[in-house]
Amino acid sequence: MKIAYFDTFAGVSGDMTLGAFISAGVPFEALRDSIAGLGLRGVELEASHIVRSGITAVKLDVVISAPDRKHRHLTDILHLIESSGLSARVREDAVKIFTEVGRAEAKVHNTTIDKVHFHEVGALDSIVDIVGTAICRDLAGVERVYSSPVRLGSGGFVETDHGRLPLPGPAATEILRGYPTVLTDIPFELTTPTGAAIIRALSSGTLSEEELTVSEIGYGAGTRELDQVPNLLRLLIGEMKAGQGGEMVLIETAIDDMNPEVYPFVIGQLLEGGAADAYLVPVIMKKGRPGIVLTVLADRSLADPLCAIIFSHTTTIGVRMHGVCRTTLPRSRKTLRTSFGEVTVKSVIAGGSERLIPEFEECKRIAEREKLSILDVYRRIAGETGGGGGHG
Secondary structure (H helix, E strand, O other), X not given: OEEEEEEOEOEOOHHHHHHHHHHOOXXXXXXXXXXXXXXXXXXXXXXXXXXXXXEEEEEEEEEEOOOOOOEEEHHHHHHHHHOOOOOHHHHHHHHHHHHHHHHHHHHHOOOOHXXXXXXXXXXXXXXXXXXXXXXXXXXXXXXEEEEOOEEEOOOOEEEEOOEEEEOOOHHHHHHOOOOOEEEOOOOOOOOOHHHHHHHHHHEEEEOOOOOEEEEEEEEEEOOOOOOOOOOEEEEEEEEEOOOOOOOXXXXXXXXXXXXXXHHHHHHHHHHXXXXXXXXXXXXXXXXXXXXXXXXXXXXXXXXXHHHHHHHHHOOOOOOXXXXXXOOOOOEEEEEEEEOOEEEEEEEEEEOOEEEEEEOHHHHHHHHHHHOOOHHHHHHHHHXXXXXXXXXX
């Protein structure tokens, strides 16, 4: 399984992430051309090599000429992403990252996510950084993302459109709630809201003693020079042995007093929160009452935030948790040409042979666009690609 590991010894930001991917071998021209396809006026990408502490890194700059200073609401940005010609996987990752930023901003400023807006320059920067990260992940063929505990600056302040804010910044802190972090004594913004959202939306957690064969190493440079550490993000790309990927836990709780209409929402929140799986099993509980066992499979590093979701959105007052081992087949995503255009499918290797499985979200999107039965779409794609075996 091909993974990317974010070593955030000096924090993480959007431009550092793009620089690290370019340094690790993602073609700059491919990234630039894909961003140009968004149709953002007056936006250019520039990449240069700089040396920090003897390490050569890529500095990625988003150059914006003559912005119109208008505000864009989060919903406008999400519509721009969804209506773009980017692949389904890129759109999905970009929406996830931007949604993390929107949720945090809404929480910090006591508003709703649909009312969150970005000043034009900040919005354009964020669009390029976030969509660019999704593009780079796709171009690098990375299946899963992991990180070190995220390092945060503290003891200083950062100037924002909302005024002077303490470090670590409120939005970045909110985004990383429940994710492993390290509070440093460096009085500068090491991790930006965009960087925090990239980790939170894409990462499957932290790694400890997993076996990783590194193939590419990249360094992305931040803008500021730091005395304490080189202001760099290190990105390792390589193969991790199938079945590894952080210690997994099963979180379970039995519920017999909740409106069943709430369960789909809870499952959605858990999956968006990083759970590898979440499902419901009907049971008969004490006194013959019908109930539901909610089970969640996740990386151990995500146990606390996922438990917080369960306690916030269900009536349970306790959960059970125990470690489990998991073995998985090697898998990746591929984009293939079909009669519906380019379609993303899942590639699974079993017994030395490849099985191609159409992605459910792709089939759903095509069915809605073509006004067809989703089953017909699935059968046609499976027939054209030689796929089958379920939506997975």
